[in-house]
Amino acid sequence: MVKIKINLKYNSYYIYLQHNIFDDIATFHKKYYTDCKAIIITDQNVKKYYLKKLTDRFSAKNITINAYSVLNGEKSKSFKSLESLAEKIIKKGINRNDIIYAFGGGVVGDLTGFLSSIILRGVKFIQIPTTLLSQVDSSVGGKTAINSKLGKNLIGTFFQPAAVFIDPNTLSTLPRKDLLAGYAEVVKYSLINDRVFFNWLNKHNKDNLSLVPKNILKIISTCVKKKAEIVKLDEKEKKTRMLLNLGHTFAHALENELNYKIRHGEAVSLGLLMAMKLSYNLGYAKINDFNLLENHLKSSKLPIKLKDLSNKKKWLSKNILKKMQTDKKSYKGNIRFILCKGIGATFIKNNIDKTIVKKTIEEFII
Amino acid sequence: MVKIKINLKYNSYYIYLQHNIFDDIATFHKKYYTDCKAIIITDQNVKKYYLKKLTDRFSAKNITINAYSVLNGEKSKSFKSLESLAEKIIKKGINRNDIIYAFGGGVVGDLTGFLSSIILRGVKFIQIPTTLLSQVDSSVGGKTAINSKLGKNLIGTFFQPAAVFIDPNTLSTLPRKDLLAGYAEVVKYSLINDRVFFNWLNKHNKDNLSLVPKNILKIISTCVKKKAEIVKLDEKEKKTRMLLNLGHTFAHALENELNYKIRHGEAVSLGLLMAMKLSYNLGYAKINDFNLLENHLKSSKLPIKLKDLSNKKKWLSKNILKKMQTDKKSYKGNIRFILCKGIGATFIKNNIDKTIVKKTIEEFII
Numbered sequence: 001m002v003k004i005k006i007n008l009k010y011n012s013y014y015i016y017l018q019h020n021i022f023d024d025i026a027t028f029h030k031k032y033y034t035d036c037k038a039i040i041i042t043d044q045n046v047k048k049y050y051l052k053k054l055t056d057r058f059s060a061k062n063i064t065i066n067a068y069s070v071l072n073g074e075k076s077k078s079f080k081s082l083e084s085l086a087e088k089i090i091k092k093g094i095n096r097n098d099i100i101y102a103f104g105g106g107v108v109g110d111l112t113g114f115l116s117s118i119i120l121r122g123v124k125f126i127q128i129p130t131t132l133l134s135q136v137d138s139s140v141g142g143k144t145a146i147n148s149k150l151g152k153n154l155i156g157t158f159f160q161p162a163a164v165f166i167d168p169n170t171l172s173t174l175p176r177k178d179l180l181a182g183y184a185e186v187v188k189y190s191l192i193n194d195r196v197f198f199n200w201l202n203k204h205n206k207d208n209l210s211l212v213p214k215n216i217l218k219i220i221s222t223c224v225k226k227k228a229e230i231v232k233l234d235e236k237e238k239k240t241r242m243l244l245n246l247g248h249t250f251a252h253a254l255e256n257e258l259n260y261k262i263r264h265g266e267a268v269s270l271g272l273l274m275a276m277k278l279s280y281n282l283g284y285a286k287i288n289d290f291n292l293l294e295n296h297l298k299s300s301k302l303p304i305k306l307k308d309l310s311n312k313k314k315w316l317s318k319n320i321l322k323k324m325q326t327d328k329k330s331y332k333g334n335i336r337f338i339l340c341k342g343i344g345a346t347f348i349k350n351n352i353d354k355t356i357v358k359k360t361i362e363e364f365i366i
Numbered sequence: 367m368v369k370i371k372i373n374l375k376y377n378s379y380y381i382y383l384q385h386n387i388f389d390d391i392a393t394f395h396k397k398y399y400t401d402c403k404a405i406i407i408t409d410q411n412v413k414k415y416y417l418k419k420l421t422d423r424f425s426a427k428n429i430t431i432n433a434y435s436v437l438n439g440e441k442s443k444s445f446k447s448l449e450s451l452a453e454k455i456i457k458k459g460i461n462r463n464d465i466i467y468a469f470g471g472g473v474v475g476d477l478t479g480f481l482s483s484i485i486l487r488g489v490k491f492i493q494i495p496t497t498l499l500s501q502v503d504s505s506v507g508g509k510t511a512i513n514s515k516l517g518k519n520l521i522g523t524f525f526q527p528a529a530v531f532i533d534p535n536t537l538s539t540l541p542r543k544d545l546l547a548g549y550a551e552v553v554k555y556s557l558i559n560d561r562v563f564f565n566w567l568n569k570h571n572k573d574n575l576s577l578v579p580k581n582i583l584k585i586i587s588t589c590v591k592k593k594a595e596i597v598k599l600d601e602k603e604k605k606t607r608m609l610l611n612l613g614h615t616f617a618h619a620l621e622n623e624l625n626y627k628i629r630h631g632e633a634v635s636l637g638l639l640m641a642m643k644l645s646y647n648l649g650y651a652k653i654n655d656f657n658l659l660e661n662h663l664k665s666s667k668l669p670i671k672l673k674d675l676s677n678k679k680k681w682l683s684k685n686i687l688k689k690m691q692t693d694k695k696s697y698k699g700n701i702r703f704i705l706c707k708g709i710g711a712t713f714i715k716n717n718i719d720k721t722i723v724k725k726t727i728e729e730f731i732i
Contacts, residue, residue, distance in 0.1 A: 079452075083445040090516050093692065118484070121509070121522050122602075143487070150456050156487050157523065237487075326459065 002221050006140065007232045011160045015140060015224050019213060021167040025128065026057035028163065033099050033124075039089060040067040041112040042103040043076070046130050049173045054103065054128070066092050070111065074260040077111050077146040077153075085115055099124050099162070105131035105178075106138040106264060110156070113144030117159035124162045130170035132182025133265050136189070136223035139164050141231040141244075147260070151326050152252045158236055166224075168216045179209050181265025184247075184302055188272055189223045191293070192230075192243050195344030197222055202296055209300075243346045246338040247271030250361075253323035254309060262309050269302035270309060270364065278360045279339040282352065289342040306364045317361040321354060368587050372506065373598045377526045381506060381590050385579060387533040391494065392423035394529065399465050399490075405455060406433040407478045408469040409442070412496050415539045420469065420494070432458050436477065440626035443477050443512040443519075451481055465490050465528070471497035471544075472504040472630060476522070479510030483525035490528045496536035498548025499631050502555070502589035505530050507597040507610075513626070517692050518618045524602055532590075534582045545575050547631025550668055554638055555589045557659070558609050561710030563588055568662050575666075609712045612704040613637030616727075619689035620675060628675050635668035636675060636730065644726045645705040648718065655708040672730045683727040687720060 001024070002017035016024065029038055038058050042051055047069045058065050068085060070076040089100075100123055102112030109127055116125035129139035145156030171179060186208075190198035201208060207215050227244065234240040251271030255262060276293050279285035297304050306315045324335050335357070339349050367390070368383035382390065395404055404424055408417055413435045424431050434451060436442040455466075466489055468478030475493055482491035495505035511522030537545060552574075556564035567574060573581050593610065600606040617637030621628060642659050645651035663670050672681045690701050701723070705715050 079445055079449040086445075086521055087515055090514050090520055090692070114484075118480075118521050118523055120520060121511070121524055145487070148456050149453055154456055154486060155452055155484050157484055158487055326456070 002217065004221065004224050004228055006160070006228045008160065008235055011162075013161060013163050015164040015166065015228070017166045017168075017217065017221055017224070019167060019169050021165050022054050022057045025054070025126075025165050026061050026063065028165075029058065029063055029099065030061045033097070035097075037064045037066060037094070037098040038101060039094065039098055040065060040101045040103050041085065041108060041115070042067065042069050043072045043105070043108050044069055045072055045173075046104045046108070046170075050130065050170060051103070070108065072107070074107060074147060074152075074255075074264075076107050079146065079155075081111060082115055082146055085111075086119055089115075089119060094119065094123065096120050096123055099126060101126050101128055102139070102161075103128045103130065104134070105129065106134045109134050109139050110143070110145045110153070113142070113159055113161065114146055114156050117144055117157040122159070125159075127161045127164040129164065129166060131174055132171055132179050133185055134182075135166045135168070135171075135220050136182060137185040137227065137244075139166070140224055140227045141241075142235065143237075151256055151323070152260070154326075160235075166220060168211065168213070168220065171211055171216065176209075178263060178265075180300065180302055181263035181268075183209060183300060184265040184269035184272065184297075186219055186223055187293075187296065187300075187302075188244075188246055188268065189226045191272060191276075191340060191343055192226065192246055192346045193344055194222075194226065195342075198296075198343050202292070205296065205299055239348065242336070242348050243338055246340070246346050247273075247275045249324050249335060249337060250274045250320075253320050254306070256323050257315075257320060258310055258313060266303050266309060269297050270304065270306065273297060273304055274360060274364060275338060276340055277363060278337065278352075278357060279341070281356055281360050282339065282349075285340050285342045289340070292343060305366075315365045317358045317365065320361050321358055324357070368583065370587065370590050370594055372526070372594045374526065374601055377528075379527060379529050381530040381532065381594070383532045383534075383583065383587055383590070385533060385535050387531050388420050388423045391420070391492075391531045392427050392429065394531075395424065395429055395465065396427045399463070401463075403430045403432060403460070403464040404467060405460065405464055406431060406467045406469050407451065407474060407481070408433065408435050409438045409471070409474050410435055411438055411539075412470045412474070412536075416496065416536060417469070436474065438473070440473060440513060440518075440621075440630075442473050445512060445521075447477060448481055448512055451477075452485055455481075455485060460485065460489065462486050462489055465492060467492050467494055468505070468527075469494045469496065470500070471495065472500045475500050475505050476509070476511045476519070479508070479525055479527065480512055480522050483510055483523040488525070491525075493527045493530040495530065495532060497540055498537055498545050499551055500548075501532045501534070501537075501586050502548060503551040503593065503610075505532070506590055506593045507607075508601065517622055517689070518626070520692075526601075532586060534577065534579070534586065537577055537582065542575075544629060544631075546666065546668055547629035547634075549575060549666060550631040550635035550638065550663075552585055552589055553659075553662065553666075553668075554610075554612055554634065555592045557638060557642075557706060557709055558592070558612055558712045559710055560588075560592065561708075564662075564709050568658070571662065571665055605714065608702070608714050609704055612706070612712050613639075613641045615690050615701060615703060616640045616686075619686050620672070622689050623681075623686060624676055624679060632669050632675060635663050636670065636672065639663060639670055640726060640730060641704060642706055643729060644703065644718075644723060645707070647722055647726050648705065648715075651706050651708045655706070658709060671732075681731045683724045683731065686727050687724055690723070
């Protein structure tokens with residue numbers, strides 16, 4: 001079992017990573033939460049493949065379970081789902097000692113985390129991420145959210161889980177496109193502060209997503225450790241943690257432009273590349289690093305042009321720019337960017353000339 | 367100016383109490399939040415009497431203001447209001463440095479506090495309570511909430527304001543019934559740990575709500591100081607803070623039975639008396655203290671029987687008891703009660719015999 005500590009002032013917790021981890025989860029619950037109900041929130045895909053496998057382990061230990069499933073996809077990160085789940089769970093009888101499990105990908109994790117933070121003013125929750133994206137990124141660090149009509153993740157809380165259990169086996173049923181989308185976040189971690197990791201990813205490009213146990217454990221544990229280090233330094237995203245948003249100011253605007261009909265990771269892939277190009281255009285990064293990144297994403301079959309996200313959409317740089325200005329990370333009307341001094345060296349920059357941002361966007365329309 | 371510190375591990379803040387305080391609020395904003403917008407949330411009553419008076423002070427200092435009003439009453443503590451406000455505020459362009467003001471009574475304070483805690487994962491907010499109930503109780507301490515269909519305040523967060531500004535002048539336009547309802551919370555504070563304060567209230571009963579400046583300042587500052595002490599000891603309501611719920615397990619059930627069509631304070635008045643009677647029935651309090659309290663509430667023209675809340679409702683003890691069991695304070699199926707060893711001496715008690723609770727409720731039906 002790989003065990004990684006998220007060290008925080010309060011509410012420190014562990015990430016447990018291992019193939020076939022379900023039985024350990026039930027054991028953990030039985031040990032630490034005797035007589036407390038397990039409230040499981042999942043989506044329809046995970047329900048189909050894994051819910052019974054998980055609940056069987058809980059039932060075998062006589063743990064009371066209430067399970068609820070939401071529709072797949074970003075549309076479930078809404079006030080409507082939040083209200084509906086809250087009312088159902090309250091009606092069924094929850095108390096402050098029960099445990100809520102987020103059993104699914106980023107959508108389920110963000111929604112369930114938010115719900116847990118507001119129901120009875122806060123109930124403990126545990127993440128069981130089932131997608132690559134949620135295993136390497138969104139399940140760790142305590143950001144919870146739903147979407148506003150005007151942008152992604154604009155409503156939510158900082159609320160840390162009590163534990164995170166990751167089972168790479170769940171990736172075996174994940175569609176290839178979702179696996180790829182999650183891989184964009186893996187690349188992000190290498191860009192932030194680890195050129196060696198980027199080179200390793202580049203070298204093993206063909207094997208990275210083959211789910212060879214050794215490789216996938218290295219990928220997940222490397223990303224989670226990186227996230228743990230950053231969250232420890234800056235839980236509430238006052239500064240350092242913003243580095244984790246590399247590519248995301250672009251990505252959120254692109255997702256919004258396409259009404260969230262693409263995968264988050266697909267937008268992140270292009271967002272990373274756009275951030276690198278912006279860094280180059282501003283004189284921070286070398287063109288060689290941009291090319292290295294572009295080739296890596298391309299050979300990974302990830303989007304590198306706006307038309308790769310949608311070739312039907314009429315892309316307009318001014319619309320994308322406008323969306324970027326409603327981002328949470330915007331500051332007094334200015335967009336705050338995470339830029340790169342090349343692969344493995346990110347930094348925060350305010351007050352960037354909007355005409356250069358616009359020009360950069362336009363390079364991806366062609 | 368009366369200045370009371372709420373001392374917390376993080377996010378300590380001050381309560382400022384004074385007649386004619388609006389100009390001080392604008393000065394405070396200008397001093398500490400230069401270039402940040404003031405987003406004011408209020409209700410229709412407060413809008414009618416005071417909104418312009420407040421915004422004039424902000425405008426005079428060139429502070430940008432966005433003001434929104436919600437309908438009066440508990441119905442505004444809903445997911446619907448929350449979503450509608452969030453979308454409007456985001457659309458208008460909010461950033462993490464702006465300040466949200468809760469300008470109104472308990473409903474506005476609870477809703478606005480909750481909204482502030484979740485919009486962009488948390489934006490600073492300031493309370494300007496305008497009713498007696500919110501000035502002595504709900505604006506201080508960082509509990510925020512909306513109501514579930516199944517009970518009051520079941521969804522919310524702990525989120526401390528950056529400051530609280532109290533102007534007793536706003537009480538002059540408060541309907542007598544609302545003033546009385548707020549007074550029930552004042553009585554609560556005396557019951558919790560201050561028999562001397564109870565005796566003072568009893569002695570000055572005729573003057574308490576006449577809004578004589580000296581008296582009303584004493585009443586508000588005494589209650590706020592008491593709340594400050596308790597919140598300091600136990601911000602997240604693990605134990606001591608539960609004492610502030612004296613009478614509230616009954617009160618929330620009664621309000622829910624009447625679909626929130628009565629004032630919270632009216633339910634609290636009866637809730638306090640029921641808690642004292644339950645304490646007597648369980649052998650903790652003397653009948654003399656029950657009689658003292660009953661006489662005080664009666665002479666204050668506050669409810670002392672269920673029929674005083676509604677003489678149309680067919681009150682059934684089993685229904686009230688059932689509602690009490692979905693309260694947040696219930697623990698593993700049992701109701702957790704705050705009881706009194708007489709006036710000025712409260713304590714927490716779990717696992718009370720439900721038949722005695724039921725019998726106690728029945729004494730108030732007759």
